[in-house]
Amino acid sequence: MVSRLTPFLGLVLCSATINQVHCDYYSKSVPSSHRKEKVTHLHFYLFDILSGKKPTAVEVAHANVTVGPKSATPFGSLYAIDDILKDGPETDSKVIGNARGLYLSSSMDNKMTLVLYVDFGFTIGKFNGSSIIVFSRNPVTESPRELAVVGGRGKFKMARGFAEVKTHYLNVTNGDAILDYKVTVFHYEEV
Ligand SMILES: *[C@@H]1O[C@H](CO)[C@@H](O)[C@H](O)[C@H]1NC(C)=O
Ligand SMILES: *[C@@H]1O[C@H](CO)[C@@H](O)[C@H](O)[C@H]1NC(C)=O
Numbered sequence: 610m611v612s613r614l615t616p617f618l619g620l621v622l623c624s625a626t627i628n629q630v631h632c633d634y635y636s637k638s639v640p641s642s643h644r645k646e647k648v649t650h651l652h653f654y655l656f657d658i659l660s661g662k663k664p665t666a667v668e669v670a671h672a673n674v675t676v677g678p679k680s681a682t683p684f685g686s687l688y689a690i691d692d693i694l695k696d697g698p699e700t701d702s703k704v705i706g707n708a709r710g711l712y713l714s715s716s717m718d719n720k721m722t723l724v725l726y727v728d729f730g731f732t733i734g735k736f737n738g739s740s741i742i743v744f745s746r747n748p749v750t751e752s753p754r755e756l757a758v759v760g761g762r763g764k765f766k767m768a769r770g771f772a773e774v775k776t777h778y779l780n781v782t783n784g785d786a787i788l789d790y791k792v793t794v795f796h797y798e799e800v
């Protein structure tokens with residue numbers, strides 16, 4: 610804990626003159642040679658369930674006009690999600706984490722596109738407590754499609770990368786889906 614806080618201890622740099630004390634809100638910029646970049650590949654399945662008594666994706670807002678084709682998630686619909694991540698596509702596959710955040714149905718044409726604002730957190734194994742952040746367009750009719758990984762937490766601190774997503778299962782009537790995520794993530798671990 611102490612070593613992690615060390616860079617911040619130097620943050621308030623003060624120089625005293627006779628009458629005043631000057632403090633900067635920034636430290637000196639130095640080469641970040643104490644960090645080493647790593648690459649990790651992740652493979653998991655996301656269960657996005659809109660139907661039933663315990664949906665993991667719920668609509669929290671929508672436009673009051675219906676534009677574009679009819680679908681489970683019409684243009685202007687905003688969903689909050691707490692989707693389960695599993696190591697396989699089966700109902701009894703092992704739960705490895707959860708995807709929490711929002712997605713917005715954001716295409717007016719019939720090429721259904723969502724924009725994801727989602728934190729994918731892992732709850733077991735080496736990356737328990739760590740997460741990757743996806744902020745990306747998601748053209749759901751394309752398979753595979755590519756999403757941007759823009760950041761991370763814990764062991765995935767300062768992550769960037771991409772996810773290749775395939776639709777493993779989709780019920781077009783109720784929107785339930787199981788998605789195959791293959792993620793390549795570049796991140797730093799302190800050495
Ligand atoms: C949508 O909201 C606007 C502004 O409140 C209102 O004028 C319009 O009648 C609403 N449209 C529908 C279909 O409810
Ligand atoms: C994951 O981390 C949490 C919080 O540190 C801990 O309570 C839990 O037991 C860990 N789970 C596993 C499977 O390691």
Ligand SMILES: *[C@@H]1O[C@H](CO)[C@@H](O)[C@H](O)[C@H]1NC(C)=O
Pocket residue numbers: 660780781782783
């Ligand atoms: C797809 O969803 C509809 C509506 O909820 C349901 O009636 C149907 O059984 C579902 N199909 C499958 C294969 O689960």
